[in-house]
Amino acid sequence: MDNNIIIPKHIGIIMDGNGRWAKKRMLPRNMGHKKGAEVFQDITRYCNELGLESVTFYAFSTENWKRPVEEVNGIMSLLKEYLIKAFDYEKENNRVVFLGDKSAFSGELLELMLDIEEKTKDRKGMTLNIALNYGARNEIVHATKAIAQMVKNGEIAVEDINEELISNNLYTKGQPDPDFILRPSGEKRISNFLLWQIAYSEFVYMDVLWPDFTRKDLDAAIIEFNKRNRRFGGV
Ligand code: FPP
Numbered sequence: 022m023d024n025n026i027i028i029p030k031h032i033g034i035i036m037d038g039n040g041r042w043a044k045k046r047m048l049p050r051n052m053g054h055k056k057g058a059e060v061f062q063d064i065t066r067y068c069n070e071l072g073l074e075s076v077t078f079y080a081f082s083t084e085n086w087k088r089p090v091e092e093v094n095g096i097m098s099l100l101k102e103y104l105i106k107a108f109d110y111e112k113e114n115n116r117v118v119f120l121g122d123k124s125a126f127s128g129e130l131l132e133l134m135l136d137i138e139e140k141t142k143d144r145k146g147m148t149l150n151i152a153l154n155y156g157a158r159n160e161i162v163h164a165t166k167a168i169a170q171m172v173k174n175g176e177i178a179v180e181d182i183n184e185e186l187i188s189n190n191l192y193t194k195g196q197p198d199p200d201f202i203l204r205p206s207g208e209k210r211i212s213n214f215l216l217w218q219i220a221y222s223e224f225v226y227m228d229v230l231w232p233d234f235t236r237k238d239l240d241a242a243i244i245e246f247n248k249r250n251r252r253f254g255g256v
Contacts, residue, residue, distance in 0.1 A: 022071075022240055026247050029200035031075040032068065033215055033222070036061060038206030038230030051095035056232035058099045065149055067236045069115065071243075075148040075196045077120065079214050083156035086125075097130060100153070104133050114146030120192035121155035122163065148196055155192075157216035164190035193218055201246045205229050205238070223249045 022028075039053030046052075061078055068076040081096060104110070110117055117137045126134065134153070167190045171177045177186075188194065199215060201223040209226050211219070225242045227234075 022243070026243060028071050028073065029243065029246060030073065030197045031077070031199045032073060032242075033077040033079070033199040033202040033219070034064070035079045035202065035204040035208075035212060035214055036231045037204060037208055039232055041206065042230040042232040050092055051099075053232055054092075054096055054099055058103050060232055060234050062103060063236070064234065064239060065115075067239060068149075069113070069147050071239075073147050075150060075193075075199075077150035077152060077193070077199065077215065079152045079155065079212075081121075081153045081155070082213060083122070083154055083159050084213070086154075101130055101133065104137060110137055110141060114144050115141060115149045116144040116146065117141045118148055118150045118192070120150050120152040120160070122159055123154070125154045150193065150196070152214070156213045158213060160191055161187075161217060163192075187217065191217060198222065201225050201242070201249075203227065203239075203242050205231050205234050221253050 036057055039057040040050045041053070042056065043050050043053030061080075065076065065078075080100065085096070086093060119134050119138060123131060123134065164187055168177075168182060168186060172179060172182075193215070198218045198220070199222045202211070202214065202219060203225045204210075205227045207226070207228045209224075211224075215222075223246055225245050227238060227242060229238050
């Protein structure tokens with residue numbers, strides 16, 4: 022990529038279009054997720070190479086449980102597969118963080134999530150956030166309860182509640198807010214993704230379906246982001 026291009030610190034990615042990709046090929050929807058998981062791995066590596074501080078992938082929302090059970094099971098087994106085998110977290114220098122309510126998970130997947138978070142917590146490379154059973158409203162409720170508990174315990178006063186305290190009680194605590202949110206597949210919705218963190222983020226929508234998404238598409242998104250003139254409310 023051109024040397025004059027500013028590489029963002031944090032990109033949030035809504036991996037969308039897996040179902041449509043499969044449908045176009047008369048394949049079961051889970052084949053779209055399978056290809057989507059391969060793209061997730063490649064784009065993660067590319068984000069590492071580009072030197073991002075954080076990248077966040079929306080893998081499974083609090084609403085996605087409404088999908089047919091075979092599809093939910095298919096996504097969960099892909100997750101296990103990619104966390105165990107394909108994503109060699111032992112060799113990468115990434116800190117892996119799961120954003121979302123973990124109480125919905127149990128057994129092997131939960132153990133794997135906790136193990137990966139623990140083993141990678143001191144790593145100095147890019148933070149790879151995987152949003153699983155994630156919903157931004159749910160995240161804000163979770164933070165609000167934690168803060169209310171601190172007030173109740175007498176650890177803080179109501180007057181101590183400020184934006185920084187709220188940010189520090191979100192799943193993304195300590196990370197920069199996303200510079201831009203990328204949504205492939207032509208949809209132009211935010212779908213309950215990082216609502217607090219995107220206050221000043223740009224949105225980049227692309228027509229490509231996630232399973233067809235390439236490193237070149239990410240370059241194009243970063244170039245588009247560079248064309249935006251961010252003023253953060255100033256002039
Ligand atoms: C949205 O496309 C995609 C999902 C709800 C699941 C994303 C999951 C993966 C890519 C696989 C596992 C993830 C990792 C991190 C290994 P859609 O099904 O809503 O597509 P559609 O809008 O075309 O139907």
